[in-house]
Amino acid sequence: MLDRIASMGRLGLDVVASLGRSGRFLAGVLSGVPRPVTGFPLLIKQIYTVGVLSLAIVVVSGLFIGMVLGLQGYTILSDYGSEAAIGQMIALTLVRELGPVVTALLFAGRAGSALTAEIGLMKATEQLSSMEMMGVDPLRRVIAPRLWAGFIAMPILAVIFSVVGIWGGMLVGVEWLGVFEGSFWGNMQSSVDFLDDVMNGFIKSVVFGFVCAWIAVFQGYDCVPTSAGISSATTKTVVYSSLAVLGLDFVLTAVMFGDF
Amino acid sequence: MGSNAYISLKDVVFSRSGRRIFDGITLDIPRGKITAIMGPSGTGKTTLLRLIGGQLRPDSGSVQVDGHEVPRLKRKDLYALREKMGMLFQSGALFTDLSVFENVAFPLRVHTKLPEDMIHDIVLMKLEAVGLRGARHLMPSELSGGMTRRVALARSIALDPELIMYDEPFAGQDPIAMGVLVKLIRDLNSSMGLTSVLVSHDVPESLSICHYACIISDGQIIGEGTPEELKAHPSDQVQQFLQGQPDGPVPFHYPADDAGKDFGLGGGA
Numbered sequence: 001m002l003d004r005i006a007s008m009g010r011l012g013l014d015v016v017a018s019l020g021r022s023g024r025f026l027a028g029v030l031s032g033v034p035r036p037v038t039g040f041p042l043l044i045k046q047i048y049t050v051g052v053l054s055l056a057i058v059v060v061s062g063l064f065i066g067m068v069l070g071l072q073g074y075t076i077l078s079d080y081g082s083e084a085a086i087g088q089m090i091a092l093t094l095v096r097e098l099g100p101v102v103t104a105l106l107f108a109g110r111a112g113s114a115l116t117a118e119i120g121l122m123k124a125t126e127q128l129s130s131m132e133m134m135g136v137d138p139l140r141r142v143i144a145p146r147l148w149a150g151f152i153a154m155p156i157l158a159v160i161f162s163v164v165g166i167w168g169g170m171l172v173g174v175e176w177l178g179v180f181e182g183s184f185w186g187n188m189q190s191s192v193d194f195l196d197d198v199m200n201g202f203i204k205s206v207v208f209g210f211v212c213a214w215i216a217v218f219q220g221y222d223c224v225p226t227s228a229g230i231s232s233a234t235t236k237t238v239v240y241s242s243l244a245v246l247g248l249d250f251v252l253t254a255v256m257f258g259d260f
Numbered sequence: 261m262g263s264n265a266y267i268s269l270k271d272v273v274f275s276r277s278g279r280r281i282f283d284g285i286t287l288d289i290p291r292g293k294i295t296a297i298m299g300p301s302g303t304g305k306t307t308l309l310r311l312i313g314g315q316l317r318p319d320s321g322s323v324q325v326d327g328h329e330v331p332r333l334k335r336k337d338l339y340a341l342r343e344k345m346g347m348l349f350q351s352g353a354l355f356t357d358l359s360v361f362e363n364v365a366f367p368l369r370v371h372t373k374l375p376e377d378m379i380h381d382i383v384l385m386k387l388e389a390v391g392l393r394g395a396r397h398l399m400p401s402e403l404s405g406g407m408t409r410r411v412a413l414a415r416s417i418a419l420d421p422e423l424i425m426y427d428e429p430f431a432g433q434d435p436i437a438m439g440v441l442v443k444l445i446r447d448l449n450s451s452m453g454l455t456s457v458l459v460s461h462d463v464p465e466s467l468s469i470c471h472y473a474c475i476i477s478d479g480q481i482i483g484e485g486t487p488e489e490l491k492a493h494p495s496d497q498v499q500q501f502l503q504g505q506p507d508g509p510v511p512f513h514y515p516a517d518d519a520g521k522d523f524g525l526g527g528g529a
Contacts, residue, residue, distance in 0.1 A: 038370070130353035130412075133313050134367045134419075135342040137335075141370075 022218045028139045029147055029217075042145040043152075050111040050146070050213075051153030055160070057110050058103055062094075062161035065102060066168025069093060073169070074177050083177075087184035088191040090169035091162075095192060095201045096257070099162035101249050104208035107154050108241030112216035115146055116237040119220025120230035128221075143217050150213025151206070158205035200256045207248060212241045266291040266423060266455040267312055272321035274304070274311060281307050283479035284321070289472075294449050294456040296470035298463065300501065300510070303476045305459040306350075309425045312457070313345060314338045326422065343371055346416030346424040350431060352408035354400040354415070360387070361396040364415045371419060386414040390444060406437025413444060423455045424448070430462040438462075442469055463502055467491075475501055477510075 073086045119142065122128050128138040166188075173179045192198065216237045223233035265288035274282040281304040289295045297305050310316040311323050314330045323330045328341055354363050364383045368374060374382070387393045390410040400408060409429060416424055426445065430438050446469045449456045460466045467473060467487040474484035475498055483490055483498035490498065500508035516522065 125356070126349045126351050126353035127355055129315065130347065130349055132315060133342055133345060133347040134370070134416075135339045136367075136370050137339060 018222070021222060022214070025139075025143075025218050025221060026214060029144050039140075039145065042141070043148055046145045046149035047153055050107075050115065050149050051157060054107060054110045054153070054157060057106055058157045058161050059164050061102060061106055062099075062164035063168040065098060066090060066094065066165030066170075067172045069098075069165070070169035070172030070177070074173055074179070083173075083179055084183035085187050086169070086173045086179055087166075087186075087188035090173070091166055091188045091192050092197060094162040094165040094169075095197050097201075097249070097253070099165065100158045100201055100205035100208055101245060103158040103161045103205065104154065104212055104245040105242055107150070107157060107209070108212045108216070108238050108245070111150065111153075112212050112237045112241050113234045115150070115213070115216040116220040116223070116234045117230055119143070119146070119217060120223040120225070120233050123221065123223065124225035124227075124230060143221060147213050147217050150216065151210050154209025154212065155202055155205040158208075159202070162201070196256075200252075203256075204249065204252050207252065208245050211244050211248065215241045215244065264290050266326055267457070268322070268324040269308075269311075270322040270324075272311065272323060273319045274307065274316065275319055276307075280479055282318070285476070285479070285481055287474060287481060287484070289455065289457055291455050292449075292453055293471040294445065294458060294469055296458045296460060296466040296473040297476060298459075298461055298466055298473060298501070299476035301461060304479070305461075305476060306427050308476070309347065309427055309457065309459055312425065313342065313347060343419060344422045346419070346421040348409065348412050348416050348424065348426045348429055350428040352400075352405075352412040354403075354408060354412055356400050358400075359396070360392065360398050360400070360403070360411050363400070363411060364418055367415065367418045382418065383414075386418055387411075389417070389448070390414045391440070404437075406433055406440065409433075409437075409441060410444065413441075413448075417448060417452065417454075420452065421454070423457070425457045425459070427459050428461070429458065430460055430465050438465060445469055463504070477501070 069090045070086065073089045074083050077083045077085055077089070119128075122138075122142065128142065131138045131141060170181075170184060174181045174184050219233040219237045219240070223229045267287075267289035269285055269287045272282050272285045273280070285308075297308060299305055307316060311318055312325060312330065314323075314333065317331045325341060326344070328337070330338070330341070333341060354360075355366065358366065361383055364386055365379050368379050368382060372379075384393055384396070387396055390413050392407060392410055392414065395403070395407065395411070400411070403411065429441050429445065433441065442465050445456060445458065448454060449469075458466055458470060467490070470487060472485070473487060473490055474481050475490070476482070477497060483493045483495055485493070491502065493499065493502075497509040499505075500510060
């Protein structure tokens with residue numbers, strides 16, 4: 001019994017210590033003054049790696065999710081004779097929830113795990129240490145561009161996801177199932193509010209992007225520099241990011257839309 | 261050694277994970293000379309380099325490099341001091357996404373505003389010094405272990421440092437690569453007037469090029485002096501290490517219960 005209490009206490013202390021380390025780490029990354037001349041090309045390269053290379057999975061997933069929403073929405077709404085509201089349903093679902101959340105989950109799996117593995121391997125092969133010994137701060141040279149790239153790329157990916165999803169829903173609803181195109185777009189325009197829906201969804205994706213990128217770079221930087229350590233850190237990145245995104249989504253939704 | 265010391269450690273105590281690595285080490289490393297730090301695996305030789313480079317902080321004691329108290333330096337000053345240091349890591353630690361040329365050019369691009377043609381010439385000169393000018397287009401994955409270390413050596417001298425630290429440069433090298441590295445370390449030291457710290461457990465190679473050596477074991481310096489002084493050192497522990505004897509003050513057997521008892525012969529009951 002005492003052993004169990006002791007191990008729970010140890011786990012609690014480990015979690016608090018890890019949170020403390022990640023906070024100090026973040027402060028270290030963000031405290032540096034960006035150097036536009038050297039920093040900008042590094043940032044662009046990372047935006048390409050974490051953003052542009054994630055486009056395929058985001059576009060394909062968005063298309064299929066939009067198409068499924070179209071099918072499911074039509075099936076349910078046609079029972080009530082209101083299949084014309086399918087455009088409104090697809091747009092609100094994607095812009096408010098599925099766009100930011102699913103993109104963040106995909107982002108954590110595709111780009112987050114790659115970031116963790118890359119940084120972890122740089123640590124294991126002493127590349128980060130050698131950078132330090134050359135008088136180059138790895139927090140600014142390696143970590144900061146990756147963190148900012150995730151922060152910038154994620155909201156753009158979420159917007160692309162929603163746009164492609166709406167288009168996929170339109171393909172199924174209008175082109176295949178024969179919903180009147182005018183009511184599809186008209187209902188959508190009249191019910192989706194730019195500030196309440198689009199901007200709130202965008203803010204969610206900004207928060208998710210920051211959290212996912214932070215978790216990914218921290219797990220890489222903090223990992224035990226062995227194969228098992230990198231493997232464990234990569235798994236943690238995906239698990240922690242997914243849980244953080246889903247938990248934060250509930251909190252943000254309650255704050256943004258919980259005006260009951 | 262006094263004012264001629266480039267690096268000076270005084271009463272350095274350092275522990276990690278509850279284990280005491282250094283228990284009050286005092287050592288002066290002379291300016292412009294090659295100093296070998298030797299000792300069995302796991303005695304903290306690499307840790308000593310990290311203390312000198314400011315990557316680790318001692319629990320107590322003083323670590324001075326060129327008059328600067330390293331553990332007390334602010335981050336910015338520490339990074340400025342590191343520009344005067346070069347370090348050759350055991351693995352080479354080349355940046356795997358950059359070519360040989362770009363690896364050597366990396367510190368120049370970060371720390372200087374030299375024009376591209378000048379960077380090109382300096383990089384080729386450094387690569388020529390290690391005999392790899394022709395390998396400048398290769399990627400690190402295409403290099404052998406010995407070539408990797410030579411490129412890393414070229415990178416660590418790119419900014420013409422005052423101090424260079426070698427972490428196990430000979431480990432896992434074939435005789436030719438080892439001979440090349442021994443020659444390079446000696447030639448670079450004499451031609452550039454570097455202060456060199458060589459951490460190794462390869463006794464003959466280290467003693468053949470160093471001006472001064474010390475042996476660390478169990479958190480203490482057990483012997484130090486010129487190679488000749490060390491070879492004549494009266495300590496059995498020093499002689500066991502230098503001659504590679506399997507048994508001696510460092511026992512062959514890990515401490516265990518009575519053998520008779522373990523084998524069930526009834527002798528140890």
